[in-house]
Amino acid sequence: MLVEDFVVTPWEVKGDVDYNKLIKQFGTQPLTDELLARVKKHTGELHPYLKRKIFFSHRDLDWILNEYEKGNKFYLYTGRGPSEKVHLGHLTVWMFTKWLQEKFDVELWFQMTDDEKFLFKPDLNVEDTNSMAYENALDIIALGFNPKKTFIFSDIDYAKTMYKEALKVAKKLTFSTVKATFGFKEETNVGQIFFTSMQSVPCFLPSVLKKKNIPCLIPLAIDQDAHFRISRDIMPKLGYYKPAILHQRFLPALTGSGKMSASEGITIYTTDTPEEVKKKINKYAFSGGRDTIEEHRKAGGNPDIDVSYQWLTFFEEDDSRLKRIYEDYKSGKLLTGELKQMLIEKVNAFLKEHQAKREQARKQLDKFILKD
Amino acid sequence: MLVEDFVVTPWEVKGDVDYNKLIKQFGTQPLTDELLARVKKHTGELHPYLKRKIFFSHRDLDWILNEYEKGNKFYLYTGRGPSEKVHLGHLTVWMFTKWLQEKFDVELWFQMTDDEKFLFKPDLNVEDTNSMAYENALDIIALGFNPKKTFIFSDIDYAKTMYKEALKVAKKLTFSTVKATFGFKEETNVGQIFFTSMQSVPCFLPSVLKKKNIPCLIPLAIDQDAHFRISRDIMPKLGYYKPAILHQRFLPALTGSGKMSASEGITIYTTDTPEEVKKKINKYAFSGGRDTIEEHRKAGGNPDIDVSYQWLTFFEEDDSRLKRIYEDYKSGKLLTGELKQMLIEKVNAFLKEHQAKREQARKQLDKFILKD
Numbered sequence: 001m002l003v004e005d006f007v008v009t010p011w012e013v014k015g016d017v018d019y020n021k022l023i024k025q026f027g028t029q030p031l032t033d034e035l036l037a038r039v040k041k042h043t044g045e046l047h048p049y050l051k052r053k054i055f056f057s058h059r060d061l062d063w064i065l066n067e068y069e070k071g072n073k074f075y076l077y078t079g080r081g082p083s084e085k086v087h088l089g090h091l092t093v094w095m096f097t098k099w100l101q102e103k104f105d106v107e108l109w110f111q112m113t114d115d116e117k118f119l120f121k122p123d124l125n126v127e128d129t130n131s132m133a134y135e136n137a138l139d140i141i142a143l144g145f146n147p148k149k150t151f152i153f154s155d156i157d158y159a160k161t162m163y164k165e166a167l168k169v170a171k172k173l174t175f176s177t178v179k180a181t182f183g184f185k186e187e188t189n190v191g192q193i194f195f196t197s198m199q200s201v202p203c204f205l206p207s208v209l210k211k212k213n214i215p216c217l218i219p220l221a222i223d224q225d226a227h228f229r230i231s232r233d234i235m236p237k238l239g240y241y242k243p244a245i246l247h248q249r250f251l252p253a254l255t256g257s258g259k260m261s262a263s264e265g266i267t268i269y270t271t272d273t274p275e276e277v278k279k280k281i282n283k284y285a286f287s288g289g290r291d292t293i294e295e296h297r298k299a300g301g302n303p304d305i306d307v308s309y310q311w312l313t314f315f316e317e318d319d320s321r322l323k324r325i326y327e328d329y330k331s332g333k334l335l336t337g338e339l340k341q342m343l344i345e346k347v348n349a350f351l352k353e354h355q356a357k358r359e360q361a362r363k364q365l366d367k368f369i370l371k372d
Numbered sequence: 373m374l375v376e377d378f379v380v381t382p383w384e385v386k387g388d389v390d391y392n393k394l395i396k397q398f399g400t401q402p403l404t405d406e407l408l409a410r411v412k413k414h415t416g417e418l419h420p421y422l423k424r425k426i427f428f429s430h431r432d433l434d435w436i437l438n439e440y441e442k443g444n445k446f447y448l449y450t451g452r453g454p455s456e457k458v459h460l461g462h463l464t465v466w467m468f469t470k471w472l473q474e475k476f477d478v479e480l481w482f483q484m485t486d487d488e489k490f491l492f493k494p495d496l497n498v499e500d501t502n503s504m505a506y507e508n509a510l511d512i513i514a515l516g517f518n519p520k521k522t523f524i525f526s527d528i529d530y531a532k533t534m535y536k537e538a539l540k541v542a543k544k545l546t547f548s549t550v551k552a553t554f555g556f557k558e559e560t561n562v563g564q565i566f567f568t569s570m571q572s573v574p575c576f577l578p579s580v581l582k583k584k585n586i587p588c589l590i591p592l593a594i595d596q597d598a599h600f601r602i603s604r605d606i607m608p609k610l611g612y613y614k615p616a617i618l619h620q621r622f623l624p625a626l627t628g629s630g631k632m633s634a635s636e637g638i639t640i641y642t643t644d645t646p647e648e649v650k651k652k653i654n655k656y657a658f659s660g661g662r663d664t665i666e667e668h669r670k671a672g673g674n675p676d677i678d679v680s681y682q683w684l685t686f687f688e689e690d691d692s693r694l695k696r697i698y699e700d701y702k703s704g705k706l707l708t709g710e711l712k713q714m715l716i717e718k719v720n721a722f723l724k725e726h727q728a729k730r731e732q733a734r735k736q737l738d739k740f741i742l743k744d
Binding site: 115118119126130155156157158159160162163164166167168170171172173174175176178179184185186187188189190191192193194196197372 | 487490491498502529530532535536538539540542543545548551556557558559560561562563565566568569
């Protein structure tokens, strides 16, 4: 999906993403203040990611609220293409998802697409991606999801249920459609061509298992939208609701362009040590500051392009503190080194707690994992 | 796969099949007398289908015998795309497979491709094809396979094991390859494109489960060969042996052209009553006889195009009786009506026994079915 000088597909994000252009390109709806006010009626407060428009776009969230207000509860569906380590970009979507679960008291169906990862990564074998799924699940559990209402499953290990339902999607989906949606070619492998069928299954799986039609809301980073444009086309043909979607902006790469992704080089993993975090941020975080301290003090920095500030919009919950940082950096009162130090402390405090919970999660794994 | 005026693909057989041309077209080897003599060394006798070259072609049967003679036993793999009823054409391959199991004392892995049937038949749903798999399994069990060495599985119900292995095949297989092999188009559904990966899995599944490389021999009607040309290309890339294949001619359609197939109209099912069998053969079996009895007595009939005679080559085990029928029909001594009567008796005697065993098979189903 090429929009001028940036690229956003489920497998590649490149360039400076213009999110307003993406809304037009993908045909989604902006998250309006009106709609947020309706959310707030039910949640009491708004999550910072909503107030800050980090979640910025949606499909059919208004319908989800209509149904909810009629007493027809939705469930949440999100997922993960497992890799060796989880980075902070992934966590942010799930932190928000956890808030949604808590505020609306709903189920979460969490898909581990270990099949996808195997099919799209030439060097990985299926046993690797499958075991990564369980290692990555620790990061999800660590965020505090409700074990009674959270179902994590690997496509491979839950294939007895998944494959049968994926066939129903696949039968409605032609090569020309997936080619147009994902840019597939003649030399694309047949697993990649089939895969989006598996990704569509959780859009209706709880409806199959519970034998009633249940609305589905998918919080995701916007690069995954393409899969669900397909799902939204096919679900009504199978007799189910179209899934609703909430789109998140990417946590920017430390180096300042595109989303933070392991394949792009410098990322922060959930298992990084405080020293690693410090080094990475100090060395790589793209700065909106001036070339010299004198110049910075005089003319001020630019928080809108400064990655450390952008990261604080994801990790600093206190609105007034964030506002002060923005203003101080812009005025030149706050130097880049000081801003980076604030981020380092924030991330390390977050990771200290996360890493402890992540280790405790090993014992809870069984409570969360769905198996055939 | 168009060879002059006949078509042979896994989903379509049309026209008068020239089996010698198929050998050249598909690049297989004819079953030579020399090779049959090697088989006989191990089996004591030759199955009528070998003597009569009903199984007429192979890939690597010589290698299978080499390995067997070194003490490296093979296993058998064959399968079925389930449909409402099994017809006699299907049974003949399995009757021969049963003989191979008995004579070589080997395992049979029997795949029910209920996923394939669903993907290729617009009107069937997945629950239908899945339940047909178990109904069809009764016909297989009725043939007397060894319950200790026979493993019947549905792709859908055994998907937890199958899907994971199919991914490995799929990753090595491009759209352009399946397009060239099966004639797929842009509008082919993505399940059909993926499916041959599932069909390849039993070529190495026992090797995965037993953690050693085991030779695989596949007896099949030659229309299924295309799938295994793909398997033979990919298995070495996954570290497994290429599967060997034994190709059967089709039991001709009663009406005398192509293979007997439910989609082509008149077939005899394993559940037909004696009256139905009698009616179908009398009404539809294409005759090689003359227009009048006088002419037939004088000039003789043509058993080589007479479907009743061709069917007797599949169902009459007694070589000398078959030879006499051939000669008597050719000389005009045997009339078409009499020949049809012989076939009716033969088929009805066979079905009487088969139907009784088929009912008993319901109780044995559990002993044969592999489930995840």
